Amino acid sequence: MTRIIIAGPRGKMGSEAIQLVNSTESFELVACIDRKNDGKTMRDVESLPDLDVPIYESVEECFQQIHADIFIDLTVPETGYIHTKAALKNHVRPVVGTSGFTTKQIEELTEVAKSEKVGGLIAPNFAVGAVLMMQFAQTASKYFPDVEIIEKHHDQKLDAPSGTAIKTAELISSVRSYKEQGHEAEKETLAGARGANSDGMRIHSLRLPGLVAHQEVIFGSSGQTLTIKHDSYNRESFMAGIKLAIEEVMKLDKLVYGLENILE
Numbered sequence: 001m002t003r004i005i006i007a008g009p010r011g012k013m014g015s016e017a018i019q020l021v022n023s024t025e026s027f028e029l030v031a032c033i034d035r036k037n038d039g040k041t042m043r044d045v046e047s048l049p050d051l052d053v054p055i056y057e058s059v060e061e062c063f064q065q066i067h068a069d070i071f072i073d074l075t076v077p078e079t080g081y082i083h084t085k086a087a088l089k090n091h092v093r094p095v096v097g098t099s100g101f102t103t104k105q106i107e108e109l110t111e112v113a114k115s116e117k118v119g120g121l122i123a124p125n126f127a128v129g130a131v132l133m134m135q136f137a138q139t140a141s142k143y144f145p146d147v148e149i150i151e152k153h154h155d156q157k158l159d160a161p162s163g164t165a166i167k168t169a170e171l172i173s174s175v176r177s178y179k180e181q182g183h184e185a186e187k188e189t190l191a192g193a194r195g196a197n198s199d200g201m202r203i204h205s206l207r208l209p210g211l212v213a214h215q216e217v218i219f220g221s222s223g224q225t226l227t228i229k230h231d232s233y234n235r236e237s238f239m240a241g242i243k244l245a246i247e248e249v250m251k252l253d254k255l256v257y258g259l260e261n262i263l264e
């Protein structure tokens with residue numbers, strides 16, 4: 001039985017992850033981290049399932065009192081970083097869906113995992129289709145150096161651009177010949193009109209109610225465009241990736257960034 005702690009249980013992703021854990025025979029939910037319900041059990045909180053699972057505010061206290069194999073973080077980057085570091089130091093393998101970590105934070109966590117010899121995974125996108133979209137975009141950018149990324153999310157998302165857009169741009173940059181796109185005399189008459197500049201390519205972030213998580217990578221060349229598009233219509237789309245991550249991190253002894261690195 002894989003013993004699991006979830007941080008952010010009242011959130012949209014957290015509540016979906018609880019369902020995943022509860023519906024998987026080999027998984028057991030043993031505690032939650034929730035800053036608003038310290039000392040209660042899940043059953044005492046109206047929006048949580050009727051389970052006799054303890055809730056902690058302090059991740060350290062939780063790790064001292066509860067034995068667990070896996071720590072799932074679905075909160076916000078500032079707190080998620082502290083949680084993930086504590087999980088690694090307490091040898092509870094982190095599976096992190098929280099997006100918005102800085103490169104420096106990911107490097108620091110990778111070092112902690114290395115010195116503690118603990119496996120873990122941080123994935124800005126757990127949807128398998130999104131991982132394929134990123135890989136296809138990376139391949140296409142070898143032939144089409146002119147590319148713009150449009151990512152679209154619900155209006156409650158805190159970070160922009162999305163972790164997926166940043167990751168896509170990084171993958172493209174690793175194979176694309178550098179190019180500062182657009183006209184050299186281009187001028188924004190309204191600041192931000194051309195989006196964020198990532199290594200010469202542009203990233204545009206849309207935030208609207210009704211959306212979940214969507215991204216288009218549009219390539220242009222003379223007389224043609226190529227669009228690679230992925231849509232997550234609900235948060236169930238991320239759960240197969242989280243399930244796979246829980247199973248795979250049990251075999252790792254280092255921190256891996258990106259779901260693509262554990263697929264296959």
Ligand code: NAP
Nearest residue numbers: 008010011012013074075079097098099123124125126238
């Ligand atoms: P959400 O509905 O806003 O849930 C966030 C949860 O975190 C809430 O329960 C919130 O509780 C808690 N939280 C906020 N600030 C906190 C803090 N300082 N300390 C402890 N808990 C805190 O957001 P969501 O849509 O579930 O997304 C959660 C994270 O997953 C985000 O970073 C999002 O970008 C990411 N995400 C990742 C994927 C992926 O595939 N990797 C997919 C979708 C979303 P309160 O009520 O106390 O604020």
